[in-house]
Amino acid sequence: MFVDIEQLPSAAKVWIYQANKPLDNSTQHYILEKTKAFIESWDSHGRALKGSAAIYYSYFLILAVDEAHAGVSGCSIDKSVHFIKELGQELNIDFFDRTRQAFIQNGDIIVENFKNLKTHINVGMIKRDTLTFDNTVSNLEEFYSSWQVPASQSWLAKYFA
Incomplete structure (x- = not known):
């Protein structure tokens, strides 16, 4: 239903x-x-x-x-x-490509290949407060509260140490 x-x-x-x-x-x-x-x-x-x-x-x-x-x-x-x-x-849409991470930049969605993320962070294209998405949230409560998070609070945090 x-x-x-x-x-x-x-x-x-x-x-x-x-x-x-x-x-x-x-x-x-x-x-x-x-x-x-x-x-x-x-x-x-x-x-x-x-x-x-x-x-x-x-x-x-x-x-x-x-x-x-x-x-x-x-x-x-x-x-x-x-x-x-x-x-x-x-x-002709791939919903299962796990090699790309999405971000919000200037109100637009930017999708980057994982291999480029560290470089984009190092040059400041992706900052600590750049919003990214945690597509592993498991319920609606997490979806509404934790799906969009600053990059520094995601799995990317290790690159901002």
């Missing part, structure tokens, strides 16, 4: 998929429609899951599920990963 993300409890499980390129409005609309249809049929051992999806900053597809309604299982998680992979293949 699909609901608006704001209707899910703060403990709702979250998965964040970062696209390898910005998603234009029509692509965002298509992705959300397909994801809504997926969530409407998503289940865990025969029990309908209550979930939602949203796109933030034209790069991030957020998938969330209320485990108090029905708990997710390994099989239901596999179904969602398979769905996201198929959607990416259909649209």
